[in-house]
Amino acid sequence: MSGQMKFKGRVWIVGDNINTDLILPNKAFYLTHEEQTQYVFHANRPGWAQQVQKGDILIGGHNFGMGSSRAAARSLKNLGLACLITESLNGLFLRNCVNFAFPALECPGVHAAFTEGEEAEVEFETAKVRNLARGTALRGKPLPPQLMALVQAGGVYQLLEHEGLIAPRK
């Protein structure tokens, strides 16, 4: 991936400690990646996944993504969300964001800086987050260079496929 990763989109807001089972519940495990996206927040916010538009931005609270190693970040990406900006990220969830090249940033203060429906502009590499409705700006924590490189490479599978270490997906 070349150039800057820059996103502009309408924001959705969720609270602290959003867990992976809410994003990708067990009962969706056997479905296709596309079908799995329809179960995001099915338990706590039924009907939400169906309202998300491509390019929307998700804002979270503390410890976003706590829980399991399941590919929950992949579902957020496949749902069409451009990125995730959150007060803090669970360490395992961060790994999967990197693995599946889903841009996720920690940005203290972001939860209070937005109301659902407002428009945000995000520069991923520099972790600059702007609230376009209010004209305010925040500075998050950029990903460490090593992890940024993995995201820019399109994630782990892309990398391994490129190096001829895993077979292409049939």
Added chain:
Amino acid sequence: MGMTIAEKILAAKSGRKAVVPGDVVTVDVDTVILFDNNFLPTNWRDILKVADPEKIVVTFDHRVPAPTQQAAAAQVTGRAFVKKFGIKRFHDVGHNQGISHQLVADYGYAMPGSVLLCSDSHTCSAGVFNCLARGVGGPDIIYAAIKGQTWFRCGETVRYELTGKLPTAVTAKDAFLQIAGVHGAHATMNVEYGGPGVASLSINARKTLTAMSAELSAEFATFEADAVLEEWMRVRNPAPFVPVKPDADAKYLALRKVDLSALEPLVALPDSVVNNSQPVGQAKGTRIDQAYIGSCANGTQDDIELAALVVKGRRVASGVRFIVTPASQTVYRDTVASGAIQTLLEAGAMIAPPTCGACGGGHMGVLGPDEVCITSSTRNFKGRMGDPSSQVWMASPATVAASALTGFITDPREFLQ
């Protein structure tokens, strides 16, 4: 400057003199564990090369025996992978099978000072063996199997200094619920357990604390090594090892004391264990439909024997499904031999084959609409064990067994004196 256990292993495995919080390091991985979910059609990517088949362990645990065609297909893919690369440490359905984290304990797969990866979040369980073990993503596992390496971000460390001895009917699960209830999430942090109270805890009890540390969102959970640990390893794995001690001047984010002798039975209310615990007495009278003992945190011989002690000579309340799932075939055999399984059967428990089963809401005890379960397993998220409207309370195996007898959440001290 001194280092904590986690920092020391990170430094050793990344070839650095020192590692400090904030560092992102690439480390060599000693053990990579794959399990059935890795091989599910939506997850699996066909690996063309592995770094070292001797470093790989494969088990089927989340869905065993296969409850669906997809789960069965995952096992077919897994067996083909094992055959293709000649993987010796393969725990197929049968004699040696079990939940991955229990197998690590049963077979001594996690040597002190080593690095172990598995794409199940409770992999931190193996930190009980004075090593660095972490749950990672599925792609991380495929990467590590191929390249023999992974990356870690070093966090700050919180140390829990355990003192005293647990009273009757109070367990390590209660100690965990105390820590989670008071201190909440530990996202980005390591937890280190030590202190004079450790000596009184069995490896199984200590393992409850490390496994449950996933619920604290901790990065790594580690225990110091002692004679009990060294003996455990010695009878299971002849490989030599050097225990890792924290430096005397190691820098901790916080040092917190937990007096085991002052604890009482606790429960976590449904949906989270973060700042969500209360004494069992406050939940007294909550009606239950299901009582579950099992999982990588509390499906050990100790847990099953404790449950048997509670129910001995009594009967499970009518209308309650009491499901007991040994965490491995070894645990199952040992608890048959000790008579605990017989006691539980006579009381009316259902014994399920070793699997994650109900813990992950996959099979063998899935909850229906509005049902209430009390579980000794690892996780009580909304909808975790079944329907989103079901409720999952979490407690020790003693409390779960006592509740199975009455049909209501019950203080185990009523049955154990």
